[in-house]
Amino acid sequence: MTSVVKIRVVLPAHLRTLAGISPQASDEVELDVEGQATQRSVLDALEARYPMLRGTLRDHVTRERRPFIRFFACEQDLSHESPDAALPHAVANGAEPFLIVGAIAGG
């Protein structure tokens, strides 16, 4: 039987709006992720919950992270880690959130 872990995710404001998340709701969304918590499994769960986010974080076809999207957790930049690498234990056990951040750029 596959285990399910609860992962806390913080989204950029524009994507919260796009996903229809109320401004009054928690700053975090909580996702049920089956199996090991990795960037790929978390993003798959996020896109399953909010299909309108497909294509906004990673390319539809290659599944690569969009250039201006960064992934942080536990004060580390995970953007260039393998999408199939295990996320830090503190993210996997719900102690820390997985942060999806739009790069600081533009006007």
Next chain:
Amino acid sequence: MSGVRVLVGTRKGAFVLTSDGKRDRWGVEGPLFAGWEIYHLKGSPADPNRLYASQSSGWFGQLIQRSNNGGETWAPVGNQFVYDGVPGTHQWYDGTPHPWEFKRVWHLEPSLTDPETVYAGVEDAAMFRSTDGGLTWGELSGLRGHGSGPHWQPGAGGMCLHTIILDPSNPERIFIAISAAGAFRTDDGGVTWRPINQGLRSPHIPDPTAEVGHCVHHIAMHHSRPGVLFMQKHWDVMRSDNAGDSWHEVSGNLPTDFGFTIDVHAHEPETIYVVPIKSDGEHFPLDGQLRVYRSRTGGNEWEPLTKGLPQSDCYVNVLRDAMAVDSLDSCGIYFGTTGGQVYGSADAGDSWAPIVRDLPAVLSVEVQTLP
């Protein structure tokens, strides 16, 4: 009483301006999709409640929004634009081969007869079509697959397919324009395409009369005369009387024939409008005077329209998709500026007034004439 709905795309969201047929008092709704670039939004001629919008961002990519109730509510539909097969290469700015990469949708053109069918012109230049209300998109790859594709090159704004004109008399015929490849036409519903650039002259390319490589900024057509096309090229205002088979210049007495936008009066097919811009190096009006020029003779003889427009210290631009007309008895004309103004005229351009003054930079303006 009839009315108009003006759909405005800007650098930071969309705005909807509404008025009754008098067009002297306006309601302003927005920003919709606040903070996102809205390159274009347009209503279906077959169902004015069906609207499509192109929403994009350098961070989060492309979205297509759809409304089924005249803009009261919107929902994202499909945003997967995948080129057919191996994308291949076009020319980069320095002439070297560069792979085709999807960046954004510049223009959405709903079918004249079916609200579920809509065309998308994209950067890097290609044409897509949806027949399910924007849920799924397929490339009309005969255009990009035209043998000249490897020689297309981007203009300063990118290599974009920005103009789509559907022929009301022939559902198999579509005109499109690409910066900087030129104009193309299909006569078989988008399966095959051919360049229609004969007569264009562009001194900034190695062969000024080449089959492709021209920086066509915009094309306009009057629905009653689908074989007559008017073009604002990078430099030069051009006209074709044979559906693009050949073009001749009609810049005439314009003070400068550089510009981006061009449009046709709703009821007078020989009355056309341009907004002359100083030059390709200085994208603002001559002498700080914002002037629309009107020709009632299909070109060559032009008159400046200035009443109500700023005639000093005005240094905005008017982009290619930022002018539109309504079809009320007294034709209304609208255009938006990079300074965030949207000007309207309810008397075919004789006089103008700002509808709004302080929006983000305006990328596109479309008009729906409502019953």
